[in-house]
Amino acid sequence: MKEIIQLLKKDSTRGGTKMVDDFQSQNKINIDIDELKAGMKLANDIEYDFGGILLPAGTILDNKKIERLKRLSSEYVYVYNENEEEIQENLNRTQNAEKKYQEEIDEMKDVFQKARNLEQIEYNDVKDMTHDIISIGDESEMIDLLTKVREVDQYTYSHLLNVGILAFMFGNWLKFDKERCFRLTEAGLMHDLGKAKIPDEILNKPSELTTEEYDRMKKHTIYGYEMAQNTKHIAPETAQGVLTHHERYNGKGYPLKLKGEDIPLFGRIIAIVDTFDALTANRIYQPESTPFEAIKLFREETFGDFDYDLLKVFLDKMPNYFVNEKVILNNGKEAKIVFINPRHQDKPIIKVDDSYIDLYKNDDIKIERMVDSYYTTEE
Numbered sequence: 001m002k003e004i005i006q007l008l009k010k011d012s013t014r015g016g017t018k019m020v021d022d023f024q025s026q027n028k029i030n031i032d033i034d035e036l037k038a039g040m041k042l043a044n045d046i047e048y049d050f051g052g053i054l055l056p057a058g059t060i061l062d063n064k065k066i067e068r069l070k071r072l073s074s075e076y077v078y079v080y081n082e083n084e085e086e087i088q089e090n091l092n093r094t095q096n097a098e099k100k101y102q103e104e105i106d107e108m109k110d111v112f113q114k115a116r117n118l119e120q121i122e123y124n125d126v127k128d129m130t131h132d133i134i135s136i137g138d139e140s141e142m143i144d145l146l147t148k149v150r151e152v153d154q155y156t157y158s159h160l161l162n163v164g165i166l167a168f169m170f171g172n173w174l175k176f177d178k179e180r181c182f183r184l185t186e187a188g189l190m191h192d193l194g195k196a197k198i199p200d201e202i203l204n205k206p207s208e209l210t211t212e213e214y215d216r217m218k219k220h221t222i223y224g225y226e227m228a229q230n231t232k233h234i235a236p237e238t239a240q241g242v243l244t245h246h247e248r249y250n251g252k253g254y255p256l257k258l259k260g261e262d263i264p265l266f267g268r269i270i271a272i273v274d275t276f277d278a279l280t281a282n283r284i285y286q287p288e289s290t291p292f293e294a295i296k297l298f299r300e301e302t303f304g305d306f307d308y309d310l311l312k313v314f315l316d317k318m319p320n321y322f323v324n325e326k327v328i329l330n331n332g333k334e335a336k337i338v339f340i341n342p343r344h345q346d347k348p349i350i351k352v353d354d355s356y357i358d359l360y361k362n363d364d365i366k367i368e369r370m371v372d373s374y375y376t377t378e379e
Contacts, residue, residue: 027081033074036066039091043078054323060090068324097136101145104132108157115196121231130185133168142169143321146277156195156203159277164189166273173317186234187241187266191274194224218254221246241266245274250304268307272314290367291322296346319345326371334371
């Protein structure tokens, strides 16, 4: 264990923080909202009624997003001046996103099985998947994918993929340079590959683990780190993220009981996104929580577990992706999220029929589930 700690200190590195704006050099045109077509790309941020960003610049429009825009009072929006071929390419990319996501889950399954059978990581597969994540689409499309179909029996593989996607988004929020964001995404994809060395009877056990089984499960962080260390082209910082994603800022995590900023940055980031995705997934032994229940847990029940500054970034960013999404309430009614309270991100303002309800001031009303979130179990 001491050798691993020394490697962490030796391998610690810092990356740049400059992000490249892919759209900066393109021309913008002002277009009537009724003339928008699926595949066009927004050139300016679009704000929703209560302030904040509804759709960020760079978003590729589909019919659903165009309908959202038409519900706003604005008559014109700025889009990039692209030709019909470019617009069609944009549209094809968005239409293929969900299919691509399902294909990536299958790829992730192959990576996991290779890690189990060969006790090593096939780096080229991980590298290709990282490139694919970056090309899925804009961040709102990524969130749409994370909150839709997830087969219970494929949790292990979808979780690896989702944490990779969320890690990529987090790297963008922190304005990591392209190379460091790539390494963080790889760490997210590989963070639980050490579970390939955990027996299925423990990994897929439908009931609570015994103390001995839990101790065995916790070793997945070390197993994953060892495989990453033994794989060419995996950066030390990436391997550190795999090892330390279950460390906790207050020193109560594992496997090294590291505390505060002794935990490598990648480990502190993945700890947050790993927990969020685990909470919002439907598993054999645990039903899924809504994103807002997960956010409440982060705010109220995990004090000291996570790096406060990083958690603040996450809580400032993640809830806004659910604005304008439909939800089902505990009274059976359907509602739409219209505003995220920056001081109480787990209790948004919702619209039910023609009425606005502030959930912070109405404790009796709760969000039961997201309308577009559903899960299936393989027969």
